[in-house]
Amino acid sequence: MTTTTSLLTAEELDFLGRPLHGFLSVAGGTLPPQPRPVWFEATPEGTIQLITEPDSLKVRRLRRDPRASIVVAAPVGEPERWLSVAGRVTIETDGARDLCSRLGARYWDLSDPALADALAAMLAGEPLRIVIHPETVRRWAP
Incomplete structure (x- = not known):
């Protein structure tokens, strides 16, 4: 069923x-729109945050118009399920490195030296944290 609400459930x-x-x-x-795959984290407060580089095209566009959406779907082999979260964004410097570290550990096997080095290079930069403050959540699950 597809429904719309402004809050994410537990x-x-x-x-x-x-x-x-x-x-x-x-x-x-x-x-x-041209969606791009991203690492993300949902917070207990129901916001969605991700990291990016300060000179990225998405940052330039978000500074002009601070609206974004993210779609997340269940992987192949699981029953179809997806969420779409849309809302205004804030661009933050605080917490960006901590988020980058958490996401690196979540998405990569950091025992692989190449991946650990890639994460270290990301952390050596000046990452930004993009926070989506949900205004609309659309969902589908059987």
């Missing part, structure tokens, strides 16, 4: 707590 926060890829779309881009 069950949905559990689903979003898995290492799944999200597909981020930002306002102000080409039409139609």
Whole structure:
């Protein structure tokens, strides 16, 4: 069933707590939007946060129009299920490195030296934290 609400349920926060890829779309881009896969984290407060580089195209677009959406779907082999979260964003510097470290450990096997080095390079930069403050949540699950 598909429903719309502005809050994420505890069950949905559990689903979003898995290492799944999200597909981020930002306002102000080409039409139609061009979603990009991203690492993300859902917070207990129900916001969605992700990391990016300060000179990324998404940051430039979000500074002009601070609206974004992320779609997360269950992987192949599981019953179809998806969530779409849309809302206004804030761009933060605080907490970006901590988030980057958590996401690196969540998505990569850091015992692999190449991946550990890649994460260290990300942390050596000036990552930003993009926070989506949900205004609309659309969902489908059997």
